[in-house]
Amino acid sequence: xxxxxxxxxxxxxxxxxxxxxxxxxxxxxxxxxxxxxxxxxxxxxxxxxxxxxxxxxxxxxxxxxxxxxxxxxxxxxxxxxxxxxxxxxxxxxxxxxxxxxxxxxxxxxxxxxxxxxxxxxxxxxxxxxxxxxxxxxxxxxxxxxxxxxxxxxxxxxxxxxxxxxxxxxxxxxxxxxxxxxxxxxxxxxxxxxxxxxxxxxxxxxxxxxxxxxxxxxxxxxxxxxxxxxxxxxxxxxxxxxxxxxxxxxxxxxxxxxxxxxxxxxxxxxxxxxxxxxxxxxxxxxxxxxxxxxxxxxxxxxxxxxxxxxxxxxxxxxxxxxxxxxxxxxx
Amino acid sequence: xxxxxxxxxxxxxxxxxxxxxxxxxxxxxxxxxxxxxxxxxxxxxxxxxxxxxxxxxxxxxxxxxxxxxxxxxxxxxxxxxxxxxxxxxxxxxxxxxxxxxxxxxxxxxxxxxxxxxxxxxxxxxxxxxxxxxxxxxxxxxxxxxxxxxxxxxxxxxxxxxxxxxxxxxxxxxxxxxxxxxxxxxxxxxxxxxxxxxxxxxxxxxxxxxxxxxxxxxxxxxxxxxxxxxxxxxxxxxxxxxxxxxxxxxxxxxxxxxxxxxxxxxxxxxxxxxxxxxxxxxxxxxxxxxxxxxxxxxx
Amino acid sequence: xxxxxxxxxxxxxxxxxxxxxxxxxxxxxxxxxxxxxxxxxxxxxxxxxxxxxxxxxxxxxxxxxxxxxxxxxxxxxxxxxxxxxxxxxxxxxxxxxxxxxxxxxxxxxxxxxxxxxxxxxxxxxxxxxxxxxxxxxxxxxxxxxxxxxxxxxxxxxxxxxxxxxxxxxxxxxxxxxxxxxxxxxxxxxxxxxxxxxxxxxxxxxxxxxxxxxxxxxxxxxxxxxxxxxxxxxxxxxxxxxxxxxxxxxxxxxxxxxxxxxxxxxxxxxxxxxxxxxxxxx
Numbered sequence: 001x002x003x004x005x006x007x008x009x010x011x012x013x014x015x016x017x018x019x020x021x022x023x024x025x026x027x028x029x030x031x032x033x034x035x036x037x038x039x040x041x042x043x044x045x046x047x048x049x050x051x052x053x054x055x056x057x058x059x060x061x062x063x064x065x066x067x068x069x070x071x072x073x074x075x076x077x078x079x080x081x082x083x084x085x086x087x088x089x090x091x092x093x094x095x096x097x098x099x100x101x102x103x104x105x106x107x108x109x110x111x112x113x114x115x116x117x118x119x120x121x122x123x124x125x126x127x128x129x130x131x132x133x134x135x136x137x138x139x140x141x142x143x144x145x146x147x148x149x150x151x152x153x154x155x156x157x158x159x160x161x162x163x164x165x166x167x168x169x170x171x172x173x174x175x176x177x178x179x180x181x182x183x184x185x186x187x188x189x190x191x192x193x194x195x196x197x198x199x200x201x202x203x204x205x206x207x208x209x210x211x212x213x214x215x216x217x218x219x220x221x222x223x224x225x226x227x228x229x230x231x232x233x234x235x236x237x238x239x240x241x242x243x244x245x246x247x248x249x250x251x252x253x254x255x256x257x258x259x260x261x262x263x264x265x266x267x268x269x270x271x272x273x274x275x276x277x278x279x280x281x282x283x284x285x286x287x288x289x290x291x292x293x294x295x296x297x298x299x300x301x302x303x304x305x306x307x308x309x310x311x312x313x314x315x316x317x318x319x320x321x322x323x324x325x326x327x328x329x330x
Numbered sequence: 331x332x333x334x335x336x337x338x339x340x341x342x343x344x345x346x347x348x349x350x351x352x353x354x355x356x357x358x359x360x361x362x363x364x365x366x367x368x369x370x371x372x373x374x375x376x377x378x379x380x381x382x383x384x385x386x387x388x389x390x391x392x393x394x395x396x397x398x399x400x401x402x403x404x405x406x407x408x409x410x411x412x413x414x415x416x417x418x419x420x421x422x423x424x425x426x427x428x429x430x431x432x433x434x435x436x437x438x439x440x441x442x443x444x445x446x447x448x449x450x451x452x453x454x455x456x457x458x459x460x461x462x463x464x465x466x467x468x469x470x471x472x473x474x475x476x477x478x479x480x481x482x483x484x485x486x487x488x489x490x491x492x493x494x495x496x497x498x499x500x501x502x503x504x505x506x507x508x509x510x511x512x513x514x515x516x517x518x519x520x521x522x523x524x525x526x527x528x529x530x531x532x533x534x535x536x537x538x539x540x541x542x543x544x545x546x547x548x549x550x551x552x553x554x555x556x557x558x559x560x561x562x563x564x565x566x567x568x569x570x571x572x573x574x575x576x577x578x579x580x581x582x583x584x585x586x587x588x589x590x591x592x593x594x595x596x597x598x599x600x601x602x603x604x605x606x607x608x609x610x611x612x613x614x615x616x617x618x619x620x621x622x623x624x625x626x627x628x
Numbered sequence: 629x630x631x632x633x634x635x636x637x638x639x640x641x642x643x644x645x646x647x648x649x650x651x652x653x654x655x656x657x658x659x660x661x662x663x664x665x666x667x668x669x670x671x672x673x674x675x676x677x678x679x680x681x682x683x684x685x686x687x688x689x690x691x692x693x694x695x696x697x698x699x700x701x702x703x704x705x706x707x708x709x710x711x712x713x714x715x716x717x718x719x720x721x722x723x724x725x726x727x728x729x730x731x732x733x734x735x736x737x738x739x740x741x742x743x744x745x746x747x748x749x750x751x752x753x754x755x756x757x758x759x760x761x762x763x764x765x766x767x768x769x770x771x772x773x774x775x776x777x778x779x780x781x782x783x784x785x786x787x788x789x790x791x792x793x794x795x796x797x798x799x800x801x802x803x804x805x806x807x808x809x810x811x812x813x814x815x816x817x818x819x820x821x822x823x824x825x826x827x828x829x830x831x832x833x834x835x836x837x838x839x840x841x842x843x844x845x846x847x848x849x850x851x852x853x854x855x856x857x858x859x860x861x862x863x864x865x866x867x868x869x870x871x872x873x874x875x876x877x878x879x880x881x882x883x884x885x886x887x888x889x890x891x892x893x894x895x896x897x898x899x900x901x902x903x904x905x906x907x908x909x
Contacts, residue, residue, distance in 0.1 A: 074481060433648070446659055456877065
């Protein structure tokens with residue numbers, strides 16, 4: 001009986017299925033919702049003209065580590081669009097869903113655009129938050145998503161660490177600084193979007209640390225006059241990598257579509273759209289076109305430069321018993 | 331007949347002056363209790379509908395006929411349509427075995443039936459990931475045979491079934507125990523088959539309790555969040571149930587749309603409560619009627 | 629008709645084997661085998677590792693919060709649930725039937741909906757939160773928010789266990805107490821309360837058991853801060869999201885064992901109560 005019912009559900013066709021080409025599933029992180037909502041129809045259009053197929057693109061969003069975990073557990077994504085390579089490396093480490101050197105397959109280490117971590121403060125900046133030091137002062141409350149479950153939080157953490165290392169020197173001093181900063185964090189949401197809700201809708205915190213694109217979205221869409229954007233003196237370069245998940249794309253027979261879907265991100269249309277949503281485009285012409293208006297020039301360091309790559313950063317800082325855990329359980 | 335079960339009769343109480351409180355105490359207590367209920371029940375419920383209609387009827391309507399919302403509603407209905415009948419069959423079988431027969435280990439069996447009620451929904455989701463996830467026990471086999479359970483409809487249905495296992499069984503067992511076995515024994519002695527007895531004697535006797543269990547089971551099945559959230563994969567239009575859709579909208583700052591979807595679920599809850607009250611009123615009336623009959627007989 | 633039935637091991641009724649067989653098969657497939665997966669998965673850890681995971685400071689803090697807030701919520705519900713049952717049984721007031729029906733709302737309302745509704749009400753800029761904020765009371769995103777959510781979840785239990793017992797109580801006993809010179813409070817404390825104890829405790833235990841594992845309503849209103857406002861089910865999710873399957877299942881095992889023990893207590897309690905009740909008749 002139960003078995004029959006289960007079989008019956010297996011036979012129910014997917015709820016959204018267009019004629020023609022096979023649908024592809026893009027599993028992404030939390031704050032790309034608005035971008036892909038606009039990008040997907042553009043690509044569908046482009047792909048129809050190019051190949052004659054009408055396809056459907058399904059989207060799934062959430063904290064990046066959670067999303068990566070879901071794909072490793074069998075959420076059959078054709079493409080994965082994350083904000084740091086560690087969450088895609090996982091797919092190689094757990095189940096060999098794609099090759100080890102996946103990052104070499106597309107330009108700019110497979111990241112079609114970049115971003116950085118900046119601050120959003122309340123109107124008039126009552127706590128006078130100008131730079132990282134102000135976040136670690138007593139009495140300031142800072143909202144950051146959980147570095148253990150979101151790339152967004154990891155970048156915020158690493159940005160603070162990198163700043164402290166440059167200013168005060170490495171080791172214990174950087175650690176003390178980051179410890180002080182995280183003492184000021186009252187809420188750790190599992191993803192970037194939850195953090196935004198906490199700061200904006202629930203009125204918690206004096207500053208929100210999140211990606212530049214998210215900050216601008218909040219300012220533009222959710223009562224721009226209530227908030228101000230603060231660019232710190234230095235921050236981290238966020239490189240958002242994308243990849244075809246070979247195993248699933250091959251299984252679904254969608255490799256060509258998936259590949260084109262990612263390559264289209266590098267096209268002028270894709271890059272323009274990225275800039276429109278405040279992602280910093282890799283295409284220099286497009287970047288130059290919007291730089292003055294949208295992308296203030298601040299000093300950015302990459303994770304490779306300061307932390308020797310994501311592998312190392314993950315092991316030292318975010319793995320179980322790593323620096324972040326030590327800071328928190330003290 | 332003084333031990334008649336009066337569970338359902340509201341306010342049928344014999345009060346004399348000596349056992350009555352002063353008016354100010356009475357009204358004070360009523361005010362205190364209503365204040366408590368207001369803080370936890372009425373104000374939150376009002377908040378759902380107010381927030382849902384904050385941006386007007388048009389926005390409300392638009393957020394309900396959005397294709398993603400519609401497919402979430404569809405999936406929620408599918409999950410409940412499978413979970414409730416499955417658990418209904420289980421509930422009848424379990425209550426037949428437990429209420430009509432005596433056997434060792436009954437207490438343990440009862441506790442096992444209750445287990446899903448006390449197990450955190452998160453664990454309910456987790457276990458299916460451990461079993462059917464790509465890294466799980468059956469992951470390889472499922473992948474080789476192209477059967478999807480986790481992050482697809484079957485996983486959502488399974489998680490829903492798990493969390494609603496106890497509802498119908500727990501409603502039926504005490505009722506069927508109270509009914510005793512005389513009527514069934516008489517039917518069987520007169521030559522009725524087991525199925526006929528179940529169908530003609532037992533079930534009609536417990537029909538209201540059965541319906542009550544089904545309603546509660548359905549409410550829980552349509553509203554489950556934690557367990558479904560773990561196994562869903564959150565693909566819009568494909569594996570989002572209505573409660574998950576609420577969360578997604580909430581995370582996209584579409585608060586009015588989120589509360590609009592929430593108001594549908596709250597409406598479902600209100601219908602559930604209304605049906606439940608109706609059933610209680612109905613069983614109460616029948617009980618009173620049969621009690622009167624009994625007292626005439628004696 | 630009192631319970632005057634004699635239990636017999638042999639019955640003329642058919643279908644015992646089929647019914648019990650199906651029950652056990654179904655429970656095994658849906659509940660037991662899947663649950664056993666947690667035990668087996670957590671066995672990937674050595675005993676020392678298992679112990680280290682389940683007694684890590686963050687895990688301990690989450691148990692404290694989950695069990696502590698559930699206990700506070702259940703206690704609040706025991707008090708106010710008794711009060712609610714009392715006014716519903718003993719008094720008449722306008723809208724009583726409606727109130728009676730609404731008590732079950734937390735059973736019927738999806739937990740995620742409850743979560744966002746409670747957050748809308750108790751957030752610092754929410755309906756009630758804005759009045760509490762100036763008083764220095766923060767509800768949402770603090771452990772207090774967890775208590776609020778768990779109180780909501782457990783609200784119906786005590787009312788629904790106490791109500792029928794209260795209805796069944798004989799008025800004569802109270803009258804007798806009054807005749808013997810007891811005032812209302814003494815009658816309540818010495819006569820009524822002892823009779824209500826078993827129902828109160830059962831309701832408390834049910835509300836507690838339900839609240840300990842609650843997830844949906846809590847994640848919206850709790851701050852989800854490790855060590856402060858992170859409940860155990862959320863810690864399981866977090867561990868899962870960090871790809872620590874064995875760690876997640878180790879915490880799950882602790883919670884499972886606690887739930888099972890709680891249920892055994894509740895069921896024995898109910899069995900004991902009905903037996904005591906039965907003997908009296």
